[in-house]
Amino acid sequence: MTWLWWIGIALVxxxxxxxxxxxxxxxLAGGALAGALTAALGAPLELQVVVAAVVSVVLLVTLRPWLLRHWRNRVPLTETNAIGxxxxxAQVVSPVTDTEGRIKLGGVVWTARTAAGTRIExxxxxxxxxxxxxxxxxxxxxLATGSGPGRDRQAPTRP
Structure with a gap:
């Protein structure tokens, strides 16, 4: 009957x-399932706990890092928020200098500035x-060569 507790722990x-x-x-759920299997085979509770702990540690040390690497490489990096x-x-709304100005970007008005000595009307x-x-x-x-859509620009990197 102890194996049901292990299954319950694994489900939670x-x-x-x-x-x-x-x-x-x-x-840890994988370790609990190993504990359930050990309990179903009639092993004492102490052995069930040891098997569950060992399997959990082995899974954490071996399988988890591999899954994380595999998962991160499959998920495409999407440019969102500011980097997007x-x-x-952008459409210039008020004169933009190296200290002040406003542009319309994605339907929203932003504060903007240019490189030193440049003015955009x-x-x-x-x-x-x-x-x-x-x-x-x-x-x-x-002047923005290399930063336009479809041009070569540095892609964001994963942390």
Whole structure:
């Protein structure tokens, strides 16, 4: 009857893993399943606990790192939030200098600035080179080589 407790523990850990997605609790659930198998074979409780602990540690040390590497390599890195704006065209709303200005980017008005000595007038197009907090660093399209859509630019890296 002890094996039912082990199955219950494995189920609870499996459900909790769905919330955390860290692949830790599922490894412990694997250990609990090993404890259930040991209990079903009639082993004493002490041996069940040892088997569950050993299997959990082995899974955490061997299988989890492999799964994390495999999982991270399969999930594509999507440019979102601020990094998604780099290389996009923007419409200049008010004169943009190296200290101030406003642009319309993705339907939203942003504060913007340019490189030193550059000025872009309202109505002109610009390309977002970088995002610094809530300020877009922009350049005229002819000066923003390498940062436009479809051009070679450095892709973001995974942490």
């Amino acid at each position: 850990l499996g459900i909790l893993e769905m919330v955390s997605v860290a692949l830790v609790l599922v490894m 704006y780099v290389g996009r065209s 309202p109505g002109q197009d610009a390309v977002v080179v970088r995002i610094d907090g809530a300020t877009a660093l922009i350049a005229p399209p002819d």
